[in-house]
Amino acid sequence: MLVDTRPLRVTEFRRLWAAGIVTALGAQLTAVAVPLQIYALTGSSAYVGLAGLIGFAPMALAALWAGALADVHDRRRVLLATTTCIGATSALLWAQAWADLRSTGVLLLLTGVQQALFGANTAVSRAVTPRLLPLEALPAANALQSTVILSAGITGPLLAGALIPAVGPQTLYLTDATAVCATLWAVWRLPALPPTVNTTHTHPPPSAIQRITEGLLLLTRHQLLLVVCLSDFAALFLALPTALFPQLAGEAFHPSDIGVLYAALSAGGLLAALFSRLFTRVGRHGLAIGVSIAVWGAAVAGFGFSRSLLTASVWLVLAGGALLTLSVFRQTVLQTAAPDDMRGRLQGIDTVLAAGGPRLGDLAHGTAGATLGTTWTITGGGLLTVAVAVAVLLLCRVDRPPPRCAA
Numbered sequence: 001m002l003v004d005t006r007p008l009r010v011t012e013f014r015r016l017w018a019a020g021i022v023t024a025l026g027a028q029l030t031a032v033a034v035p036l037q038i039y040a041l042t043g044s045s046a047y048v049g050l051a052g053l054i055g056f057a058p059m060a061l062a063a064l065w066a067g068a069l070a071d072v073h074d075r076r077r078v079l080l081a082t083t084t085c086i087g088a089t090s091a092l093l094w095a096q097a098w099a100d101l102r103s104t105g106v107l108l109l110l111t112g113v114q115q116a117l118f119g120a121n122t123a124v125s126r127a128v129t130p131r132l133l134p135l136e137a138l139p140a141a142n143a144l145q146s147t148v149i150l151s152a153g154i155t156g157p158l159l160a161g162a163l164i165p166a167v168g169p170q171t172l173y174l175t176d177a178t179a180v181c182a183t184l185w186a187v188w189r190l191p192a193l194p195p196t197v198n199t200t201h202t203h204p205p206p207s208a209i210q211r212i213t214e215g216l217l218l219l220t221r222h223q224l225l226l227v228v229c230l231s232d233f234a235a236l237f238l239a240l241p242t243a244l245f246p247q248l249a250g251e252a253f254h255p256s257d258i259g260v261l262y263a264a265l266s267a268g269g270l271l272a273a274l275f276s277r278l279f280t281r282v283g284r285h286g287l288a289i290g291v292s293i294a295v296w297g298a299a300v301a302g303f304g305f306s307r308s309l310l311t312a313s314v315w316l317v318l319a320g321g322a323l324l325t326l327s328v329f330r331q332t333v334l335q336t337a338a339p340d341d342m343r344g345r346l347q348g349i350d351t352v353l354a355a356g357g358p359r360l361g362d363l364a365h366g367t368a369g370a371t372l373g374t375t376w377t378i379t380g381g382g383l384l385t386v387a388v389a390v391a392v393l394l395l396c397r398v399d400r401p402p403p404r405c406a407a
Contacts, residue, residue: 002274002275002276002277002278003143003144003147003273003274003275003276003277004139004140004143004144004276004277004280004281005140005144006137006140007133007137007140007141007144008144010132010133010137012132012189012190012191013129013132013133013141015185015186015189016125016132016183016186016187016190017144017145017148018182018186019182019183019185019186020145020148020182020183020186021148021151021152022179022182022183023179023180023182023183024148024149024151024152024156025152025155025156025159025179026090026175026176026177026178026179026180027118027152027156027176027179028152028153028155028156028157028159028160029156029159029160029163029172029173029175029176030090030093030114030172030173030176031156031157032156032157032160032161032164032172033093033160033164033169033172033173034051034093034107034111034169035048035051036164036169037097037107037169038051038104038107038108041102041103041104041107042104047104047108050108051107051108051111052359054108054111054112054115055111055112055114055115055116056115056355056356056359058112058113058115058116058119059115059116059118059119059351059352059355060119060351060352060355060356061116061119062116062117062119062120063119063120063122063123063347063348063349063351063352064123064212064345064348064349064352065120065208065212065348066078066082066119066120066121066123066124066344066348067123067124067127067212067215067344067345067346067347067348067349067351068208068211068212068215068344068345068348069124069208069344070123070124070127070128070343070344070347071127071195071211071341071342071343071344071345072195072205072211073194073195074192074193074194074195075124075127075128075131075193075344076128076187076190076191076192076193078124079121079124079125079128079187079190080184080187080188082117082120082121082124083121083180083183083184083187084184085117086114086117086118086121086180087177087180087181087184088177089110089113089114089117090114090173090174090176090177090180091173091174091177092110093107093110093114093173093176093177094170094173094174094177096110097168097169097170097173098170119351119352119355122347122351123344123347123348123350123351124344124347126331126334126335126343126347126350126351127335127343127344127347128190128193129141129142129145129335130335130336130340130343131193131340132190135335135336138331138332138335138336139276139279139280139281139282139328139329139332140276140277140280142327142328142331142332143273143276143280143324143328144273144276146269146273146324146327146328147270147273147274147276150266150269150270150273150324151270153266154263154266154267154270160172195341196340196341197339197340197341211345212345212348214342214345215342215345215346215348215349216349218338218342218345218346219346219349222337222338224286224333224337225333225334225337225338225346227286227392228286228289228330228333228334228392229330229334229349229350229353231289231290231293231388231389231391231392232289232293232326232327232330232353232354232357233353233354233356233357234357234385234388235293235296235297235323235326235357235385235388236354236357236358236361237357237358237360237361237364238297238361238381238382238384238385238388239296239297239300239361239378239381239382239384239385240300240357240358240361240362240365241300241303241304241365241374241377241378241381242262242265242358242362243361243362243363243365243366243369244365244366244369244374244377244378245258245261245262246258247369247374248261248374248378249261251374252306252307252312252374253309253312257309260309260313261312261313261316264312264313264316264317264320265316265317265319265320265323266320267317267320268316268317268318268319268320268321268322268323268324269320269321269323269324270320270324271317271320271321272320272321272322272324272325273324276328279325279328280328282329285329285332285333285336286333286392286393287393288325288329289326289329289330289333289392290389290390290392290393291389291393292322292323292325292326292329293322293326293385293386293388293389293392294385294386294389294390294393295318295319295321295322296319296322296323296326296382296385297381297382297383297384297385297386297387297388297389298382298386299315299316299318299319299322299382300315300319300378300379300381300382300385301378301379301381301382301383301386302315302318302382303315303316303319303378303382304374304375304376304377304378304379304380304381304382305375305379330350331350334346334347334350365377365378365381368380
């Protein structure tokens with residue numbers, strides 16, 4: 001009864017959410033199968049890391065492009081196209097595994113294509129949600145969608161680890177391709193979502209680069225949007241210590257404890273999502289973001305000083321919960337504080353920032369951890385994040401809700 005289920009009263013959102021449970025679980029199977037197959041082919045973790053690097057640039061470009069496209073075309077059709085292509089790419093991954101091509105190049109190419117499609121799909125789908133729901137239901141909707149992602153992030157790897165020795169990666173890829181059909185059906189049942197602003201009178205029509213530039217200009221000129229995006233990027237860059245989990249598990253705990261560290265962070269987010277009714281009705285979104293960043297930073301700082309697995313897990317559960325609330329209110333601000341004809345572009349930009357922060361943070365944490373050790377690297381990042389939270393609280397007009405634009 002603590003889950004805020006108001007958005008599920010809307011049939012279209014309920015279909016997408018239920019289908020997302022199936023599709024997200026399938027996507028996690030592929031997320032585990034790809035690095036395992038790459039490592040089996042090459043015997044090198046460097047190639048596994050290369051797969052993530054190769055996927056980031058296409059994902060960023062595709063998210064920006066699809067976000068701009070969603071603002072001038074029917075969002076249902078754009079979402080239908082990206083979802084279909086994701087399923088087709090999973091089918092190609094199955095085909096290469098079934099044919100036993102044993103080609104690292106083909107696998108890396110398909111991984112890059114799929115990451116690009118995921119970026120495009122994420123930007124468009126987040127711009128679709130405000131068209132389906134009243135604005136006051138958006139925090140609850142974002143929490144419900146996070147519940148799906150976090151649940152799949154815990155269940156999917158466990159299921160993949162049990163299945164791969166028995167059936168091989170090809171079955172996981174085929175399962176993923178089949179699971180995408182659930183979301184494809186839900187998107188097909190959506191009503192038409194044409195652009196709310198007519199741009200056909202513009203001659204010549206603006207290019208995708210021009211539309212993306214317009215989104216960047218709106219972000220830089222809108223104080224609330226700029227502060228929210230930069231503070232979220234800073235929080236993920238400074239205080240997401242997952243790159244140090246292997247070193248920390250070997251030095252402070254046991255190597256086998258690394259799974260507990262990852263699971264605790266996800267479990268904290270899932271726990272917060274399951275108690276979403278406690279915070280989704282908060283109207284002061286700037287204040288909620290600042291407090292979430294402060295709790296996230298303080299919990300990570302406490303985790304850095306932990307010397308028992310139990311204490312470390314408690315801090316990570318708290319951190320995961322704070323990260324979930326930060327994500328919910330960041331998405332809500334982006335969906336409500338901008339006009340509908342700019343939401344796609346802003347979601348594309350946010351997708352790039354949300355993915356870039358952790359990747360750059362992994363590089364920074366890995367470098368600092370090798371020099372300063374895990375304790376001061378993790379705790380220092382957490383304290384710097386608390387400083388970011390103070391800046392957010394000073395810069396955001398936290399005494400009133402953010403301005404809301406009509407859909």
